[in-house]
Amino acid sequence: MNILLLGSGGRECALAWKLRQSPLCKDLYIAPGNAGTSEYGVNLNIALSDFATIKKACIEHRIGTLFPGSEVPLVGGIYDFFKNDDELKDIIVAGPSKAGAQLEGSKAFSKRFMLRHNIPTAAYREFDENNFEEGMEYLKHHPLPIVIKADGLASGKGVVIAQSTEEAKSVFASMLKEGQFGEASKKVVVEQFLDGIELSVFVLTDGEHYVLLPEAKDYKRIHDGDNGPNTGGMGAVSPVPFANAAFMQKVTDTIIIPTIKGLKNENIIYQGFIFFGLISVKGEPYVIEYNCRLGDPETEVVMPRLQNDLVALILKMHEGKLNEATIQYDERAASTIMLVSEGYPGNYEKGKIITGFEKVNDSLLFHAGTAKKGNDIVTDGGRVIALTSYGKTLKDALVVSYENAAMIDYEGKYYRKDIGWEFTG
Ligand code: AMP
Ligand code: GLY
Numbered sequence: 001m002n003i004l005l006l007g008s009g010g011r012e013c014a015l016a017w018k019l020r021q022s023p024l025c026k027d028l029y030i031a032p033g034n035a036g037t038s039e040y041g042v043n044l045n046i047a048l049s050d051f052a053t054i055k056k057a058c059i060e061h062r063i064g065t066l067f068p069g070s071e072v073p074l075v076g077g078i079y080d081f082f083k084n085d086d087e088l089k090d091i092i093v094a095g096p097s098k099a100g101a102q103l104e105g106s107k108a109f110s111k112r113f114m115l116r117h118n119i120p121t122a123a124y125r126e127f128d129e130n131n132f133e134e135g136m137e138y139l140k141h142h143p144l145p146i147v148i149k150a151d152g153l154a155s156g157k158g159v160v161i162a163q164s165t166e167e168a169k170s171v172f173a174s175m176l177k178e179g180q181f182g183e184a185s186k187k188v189v190v191e192q193f194l195d196g197i198e199l200s201v202f203v204l205t206d207g208e209h210y211v212l213l214p215e216a217k218d219y220k221r222i223h224d225g226d227n228g229p230n231t232g233g234m235g236a237v238s239p240v241p242f243a244n245a246a247f248m249q250k251v252t253d254t255i256i257i258p259t260i261k262g263l264k265n266e267n268i269i270y271q272g273f274i275f276f277g278l279i280s281v282k283g284e285p286y287v288i289e290y291n292c293r294l295g296d297p298e299t300e301v302v303m304p305r306l307q308n309d310l311v312a313l314i315l316k317m318h319e320g321k322l323n324e325a326t327i328q329y330d331e332r333a334a335s336t337i338m339l340v341s342e343g344y345p346g347n348y349e350k351g352k353i354i355t356g357f358e359k360v361n362d363s364l365l366f367h368a369g370t371a372k373k374g375n376d377i378v379t380d381g382g383r384v385i386a387l388t389s390y391g392k393t394l395k396d397a398l399v400v401s402y403e404n405a406a407m408i409d410y411e412g413k414y415y416r417k418d419i420g421w422e423f424t425g
Contacts (some may be wrong), residue, residue, distance in 0.1 A: 007069030010368035011296035016040040022311035037366025075105035100270035103290035117262035154182030196281035216298035235419030335397040342412030344382035359407035
């Protein structure tokens with residue numbers, strides 16, 4: 001079967017690496033991809049929201065499965081676009097319908113969904129321009145810190161944790177009144193702050209059954225010690241030691257099963273990945289957010305630990321037979337370190353020549369923001385390269401990732417030096 005993978009990050013590079021290993025995968029295409037994905041398949045220069053050109057490519061390359069790595073086409077309704085088109089409707093789409101993608105595409109939708117299905121999450125209120133004044137009043141009496149979230153997609157930048165009422169009011173006003181995130185902040189969710197440790201849990205569901213993939217923890221802040229602004233993620237580890245059997249049982253019973261049943265009972269078509277962004281508050285799991293795709297950089301540790309054939313899992317998903325699949329994990333730990341561009345997550349320059357690839361030993365090298373320029377590979381994004389390593393323990397894995405992080409060179413290279421710190425003593 002020919003597969004078209006959509007996206008261009010480290011996640012897609014790790015997915016391309018994994019898909020390429022499957023004997024069920026014939027030709028692999030990646031749109032738009034990066035300098036790393038072209039080692040595993042053919043990059044197609046198509047934007048994620050250009051459904052018409054994606055359609056053409058699917059027909060031309062006889063695609064059997066469309067695999068959206070990124071949320072952008074899913075929230076934009078690519079599933080429905082395919083299923084409503086006579087020429088495309090038989091192509092397997094590994095991702096939810098537009099309605100299902102609302103779990104990620106609208107914070108207000110996902111909060112209401114959790115309330116309806118009694119899924120543990122932070123208490124919240126929704127506001128828009130019609131109850132703006134009421135919202136300003138509400139903030140005055142809200143305990144600190146206050147979590148303010150733009151309703152729609154904002155590339156991971158739409159969440160602010162305000163430490164003072166003044167800051168909260170100013171963020172609230174700039175989102176609702178000044179359209180800070182455009183359409184995405186026409187509605188805002190104001191949420192109780194939950195204090196705990198975060199964890200990313202992934203399932204693949206066929207709408208009825210599901211399989212649980214290895215869990216991971218990512219590190220979102222730019223600087224060591226979890227300081228500075230949020231990024232897409234600076235590194236990840238798997239497994240996560242506190243996610244023991246008892247904790248995961250709670251996650252299963254109170255979060256995963258009610259979510260899948262809830263989608264089914266509401267007739268929301270969902271065959272694809274669900275990413276549960278969780279927080280453990282004194283050992284009790286709460287949902288911080290849902291995503292309708294895999295995480296980045298979590299995928300860079302999850303795929304290396306997943307031993308199953310990913311294409312076989314997608315086929316089981318399509319047949320509605322995921323109950324027949326058994327997930328096999330690599331027992332080893334995995335860590336990934338993300339090398340980024342100076343200035344990220346703010347402004348940064350692109351086009352810096354990257355060297356040292358040949359010096360990397362014992363790590364998987366997943367490209368994120370890279371591009372080919374003549375004979376060189378150059379930086380082409382904020383997050384540049386993820387270095388994933390295995391180890392008997394997380395500490396062993398991290399030592400290897402860090403050794404190799406030092407080998408890659410480009411002007412302005414930056415990375416966190418403390419990934420996995422809380423688990424390695
Ligand atoms: P989100 O985009 O919803 O995942 O939020 C981004 C980050 O903000 C999360 O990974 C958390 O670190 C933080 N965050 C979001 N909601 C809360 C909350 N209710 N309490 C504490 N931290 C939160
Ligand atoms: N690493 C978090 C995300 O993919 O949203």
